[in-house]
Amino acid sequence: MKELFALLNFGGFIALLLWGVHMVQSGVQRAFGSALRVWMGRALSTRTRSFFTGMAITAAIQSSTATGLMISSFAAGGLLALTPGLAAMLGANVGTTLIVQLLSFNFTEIAPVLILIGVWLFRRNQPSRRRDLGRVFIGLGLLLLALHELVLMFSPLQDSQMLGTLLHSLADQPILALLLSAILAWASHSSVAVVVMIMSLAGHGMVEPPLAIALVLGANLGTAINPILETGGDDPASKRLPMGNLGTRIAGCLLALVLLPWLPLAMSYITESPARAVANFHTLFNIIVSLVFLPLLPSYAKLLRRMFPKRTDPNDPSRPEYLDESAHEVPGIALGNAAREALRVADLVQSLLAMARADFRRDNRHRIAHARYVNNAVNILDRHITTYLATLDQESMNTDDHRRLSEILAFSTSMAHASNIITNGLLGHTATLRKKGWMLTPAQIEQLTETLDRLIRNQRQAAALFVAEDIKSARFLAYEKDYFRELETSAAEQHLQDIKAGKLDQAEIGSFYLDVLRDVKAINSCLVDATAYPILAKHDELLPNRLRETEEAASNE
Structure with missing residues (x-):
């Protein structure tokens, strides 16, 4: 019975964490949504600018999934080329790690102050940018409180036999652990919440470093699935960008699984804290994947165009017949x-x-x-x-x-x-x-x-x-x-x-x-x-x- 109530509390605090992330995301999008889209559309030109644009947008709205959906909508509408779009997705993946790095520090003491400021802004103002910023402050406060409660909750669970048995069974099954973490990240639409949960487990010694790394890989993989499922349209070309993003994640995860026996030792050189090691690996993993793929994006984009050709209907009236790109000269x-x-x-x-x-x-x-x-x-x-x-x-x-x-x-x-x-x-x-x-x-x-x-x-x-x-x-x-x-x-x-x-x-x-x-x-x-x-x-x-x-x-x- 103790384990059942613990699981219910765990689910409630995860829900509170997700709700905090949602409030921050919706508040930023309501306050600056149109400006973000205009700026995003102008900034997505070259690979480098697109990369930093995706990273900045994700750091602001705290959701690589939301950024991925926005970038996919630009690409599906023909307003964004495939190569800059892929670069922006890589930047979004790095941007979400910055949030995890920030949350790895203890800011619990300022949570009530943030909620107080947010409620004051929300209640005092009519629908406006200030009211939407109130949502952001409330969401940040709830997010920090949820993290604090998760840390406190895991303390008595260290001796839980059921949770210990579950985690122990995954210790020698990194691929299974990766898949379970991916499903959890896909269902929650947030890799931040899943990685923070892994940090809490690692901080209390409930998971070994190899298992923690496998779970982090799954969290990165899971959020790449959402843009694929939520990108509409029957044209296979609309799937190029989200499938390309998933491909970079899969390639990174396969390489990390091969190097899994040596990764915990490498992380121990950076920090001795297991929780910080999880956050650092999450960041380094996405940075390395971005550095590897950024130079390869033009060739990768050509491969995606071949794999997902644009569907053309000769009788489709919306298909341009005379807009010859070669005539631009x-x-x-x-x-x-x-x-x-x-x-x-x-x-x-x-x-x-x-x-x-x-x-x-x-x-x-x-x-x-x-x-x-x-x-x-x-x-x-x-x-x-x-x-x-x-x-x-x-x-x-x-x-x-x-x-x-x-x-x-x-x-x-x-x-x-x-x-x-x-x-x-x-x-x-x-x-x-x-x-x-x-x-x-x-x-x-x-x-x-x-x-x-x-x-x-x-x-x-x-x-x-x-x-x-x-x-x-x-x-x-x-x-x-x-x-x-x-x-x-x-x-x-x-x-x-x-x-x-x-x-x-x-x-x-x-x-x-x-x-x-x-x-x-x-x-x-x-x-x-x-x-x-x-x-x-x-x-x-x-x-x-x-x-x-x-x-x-x-x-x-």
């Missing part, structure tokens, strides 16, 4: 490629408009899933176009090239925005119609069909203007905004008259119809902003604003 050709890809985006938007038009006339609910698929492809292509243009050599571009680059970006972004409004707005409205059993009046259906036909024509005109800058067509497209503005005004007046007349059943549908027309107007505005306005601005035919310059305003100037 000639900005004019690269801009032409980007323009051709942007026209593909326009074609996809036109297909979405056709789906929305058909969906309002008849029940095509089976097309909504396909529309979301097309909209996702539009957004992916827009990101590819933006990234492609952002990587062009700005110094080799002339004034006309810079202007064309801005036009392509505006066109692609506006088309992507229109695509989102069509999918989430217009097609969402058709789902509302079916869900609530509403029916538009024949006049509304006829007017909406005519309006969508006009919108499709404007979309084609916008695509033509993007290719050939015709000032007359640009003026015509800009004037179309008046039609959609008057259409919305007329529908709003009709809706108000229905409410005044007490036609509440029609008023609800009238409000819904007004929302539809507003989305149609917003889509048309995207088309005008994408092509007509840049041409009119180039020919100096746009006013700075729509306010009439009165005599009083002129006199004030």
Whole structure:
């Protein structure tokens, strides 16, 4: 019974330790999350910078798993090359050892002070950075208290027969000990907690140095599993980075197991404290693995690309067809490629408009899933176009090239925005119609069909203007905004008259119809902003604003 209560206490203190780590991690991410991601995205350029970036981020959020997931998300989104990503993962592994080194010293006396400061910041401030920093202080205090209680708990357990038998059975089974420790680290999402537990066991003489080293190896291996399982996507290429990180851990563990008979003696030269020896081995292991693999990362990345090839679907609309990386040397050709890809985006938007038009006339609910698929492809292509243009050599571009680059970006972004409004707005409205059993009046259906036909024509005109800058067509497209503005005004007046007349059943549908027309107007505005306005601005035919310059305003100037 004594052993049962001891195990329950052990589980409770480990849970408190994990909760402290979680509070520190969530507090830092809430306080500096967006800034961390922006800084991380800028800093992950070379191998060396990526290594120190991963180490710094992990030391801040106290979780190599969280850092690994962030780095994996960058790589999966195409924002990070594989080699710098692998370097950042190596840095994250070293960063988590710094936390263990810090916790190996006794800071229990300041735990109540940290909790007091944290509670004061949390209770005194509204949701803000200061409130989130309060979480960090509370988490640090709980973490230190949990470590102190674990140390006190292990003192009477030194004579525990059951725990002694378990640890003794693992003494001659380093591989089994490694696997058990890996499972524990994977389940807890924290190598810090597992290594600290091993330090406590070693400090009380409950595990021999060889067993402690095998358990530390397992803790390092276990946290490399989480990013693999939690990285989504069916593309095998998305697994390159987490699998590469796991590969470096496995290679390091195999080498350490071969050298296991001599490692305890080597650690004894550094310190005589068993607990400190565990922390030191944890740090040296990750540093040595990083030093060995950093020079080999380019070749290692090539191997991972062969093992996990990118899945390509020839019919996938989100796959770029014209963004040739080799054309970067000639900005004019690269801009032409980007323009051709942007026209593909326009074609996809036109297909979405056709789906929305058909969906309002008849029940095509089976097309909504396909529309979301097309909209996702539009957004992916827009990101590819933006990234492609952002990587062009700005110094080799002339004034006309810079202007064309801005036009392509505006066109692609506006088309992507229109695509989102069509999918989430217009097609969402058709789902509302079916869900609530509403029916538009024949006049509304006829007017909406005519309006969508006009919108499709404007979309084609916008695509033509993007290719050939015709000032007359640009003026015509800009004037179309008046039609959609008057259409919305007329529908709003009709809706108000229905409410005044007490036609509440029609008023609800009238409000819904007004929302539809507003989305149609917003889509048309995207088309005008994408092509007509840049041409009119180039020919100096746009006013700075729509306010009439009165005599009083002129006199004030």
